[in-house]
Amino acid sequence: MRKTCVFIIGTNASGKSTVVRKLIESFGGIESYSNGISSTRDGVAFAGRYDVKYGGVDNLNGTTILRDIVKKALESTDCIICEGMRLKCWGPNLTHAMFNADRQIVIFLYAPLEEIQKRLAERSNKTLSKDIIRGQRESAHSAKKWQTAGCDVVAIDTTEQTADQIADFIINKINS
DSSP, rough: OOOOOEEOOOOTTSSSHHHHHHHHHHOOOEEEEETTTEEESOOOOOEEEESSSBBBBBGSOGGGGGGHHHHHHHHSSSSSEEEEEESOOOSSSHHHHHTTTSSSEEEEEEEEHHHHHHHHHHHSSSOOHHOOOOOOHHHHHHHHHHTTOOOOOEETTTTSSSSHHHHHHHHHHHOO
């Protein structure tokens, strides 16, 4: 298998963490955590911790260390999955991290703003803010830049599929 780096991007309440938790279940659950890498029983790595409320890249201290985390993970596994709000930006830290792998996949999760508002209210009584709207635009812009850079980019409306269906799609994409 080629070394693969998967970025799962999207704004607050787009379903990133929910999908990743389903992926972790599908890969046998977290077996260990060390130096920013959560490893599953089936040998897939995830950037960040997942035993906290907001896992993934958002749990790391900045994107500057992501390059080293991806590089280290790919020494012992064929696939690392990186998920989080911080991935909505574009810059050298993220491109260096992504291109440590032979193959790059970007999954852009989104939902209509009304749905994001509903999800935010359900989970934390937050409201749709200008920052969240801007984050949605930044995520879409970032996905376009990844595509221009030659990455395999897939946009998924999370209101049209369940987290299990999206996780299955991502697993099939990794294995193809």
